[in-house]
Amino acid sequence: MKNKMFLLMCLAAAVGLSVLYWGWSSRDGDKRFECRARVYTKLIANACDKTTTTDIFLSLHGDGKGDMLVSGTHSCSNTPLVELESTVNFTYSREGAYYSIHFEPRDPAVSKLFSVLKDDYIKIKFTNVEDNDYIVSSPIETLMMCTAD
């Protein structure tokens, strides 16, 4: 009887500790998340056959604020290369599986490097597919894959 009680109490303790551990490990709302990606685009048969090469660093600070560092070049077949670098600050909140991101005022030209930045408000989701690799997608399309730091 004593052994059974002891076993039950130990099991209860184990379950309790595990629930605490799960709760602790799954509270990702206040986690810092940073990832990097390089995006190449090639538009065929549009007005200028535009190509871009962009390095992106996305950082969610964990306090509802974040920033995106965008650096790269874009050009058309008949225009000179344009080089741009900009940091776009934003605020965000978690809504289900998605993060609602509200971009602060930014250089309009930066959206030519990364079209996601043409809107003031976007919703994105991060889906882990490999140890450090995440799919970044909006509710409509996949935006890119990035590698977490």
Place this chain on the structure above:
Amino acid sequence: MEYIIEGVIKYNSSNGTLYIDDSGMDMITLARVTNEILLLFIQHNHVPLKRDFILSELWDKRGLTSSSNGLNNYVSMLRKALAQCGYPDLITTIPKHGFIFEAEISNLATSDIPRKDENLVTDLPLQIPPVHETKVQRKPVRQSWLTRKMIGSSILAIFMMIIFLPGVYDAYKLRAMKTEFFTYKQCQFYIADDKTREIATSKIIDNIKASAAEINLNCERKANVYYFADNKVDSSGNVVLKDLISYCHYQSKTPCDNYYLTRHINKGDHEK
């Protein structure tokens, strides 16, 4: 013959009574079989007794019909009697084995002969021989140690399982998230969204290989390549084919390279 159990309970095996001096409790008289079971337990104190052995000693050897349920009932009655004396835990059930009685026993009289095992010499002194004591005391210690070890192992196993289960689930989820499409040199191509799965055919493999060659994917080193396709038709019938090939270095923190290939096909071209 009289015994003192746990230093306080006076037990008279000849009339089956239990009594505690100066306790105010009434003398308990045990039923005949219950009394015989207690006597057997005392004679085999600290020794695990097989259920069959008890049944044989108390029933079979006397030509009576034994019953395991009957034994349980008598042991239960004995437990209640001992509980009335304040000692409910002297008898422990050993699952799939039998029972063990563990108590401090001393004899008041020395003339009677304890009924030891049939193989033991019958005129042993009433005090339990030290050799026997030493022998029997080791068994419960070992058993207790084994039980604790088993309990400890079980708890550890459950604890580890609970902790690692989410990890196993996550690993399974990661595998389920992506579908292996094909392998080209050292590049493993995956599809990771349902939209692409719908349009993915063997013909697309040729397109991806062509695109891979166009964007100079380095498939000489190990990498995971994810393919996303999206075909959109606008209201005027023009088609936008958007392919995204994401090249991620295998087990590396080098950022993934994303290649967008967007083709605009006008309605007229499409119809051709």
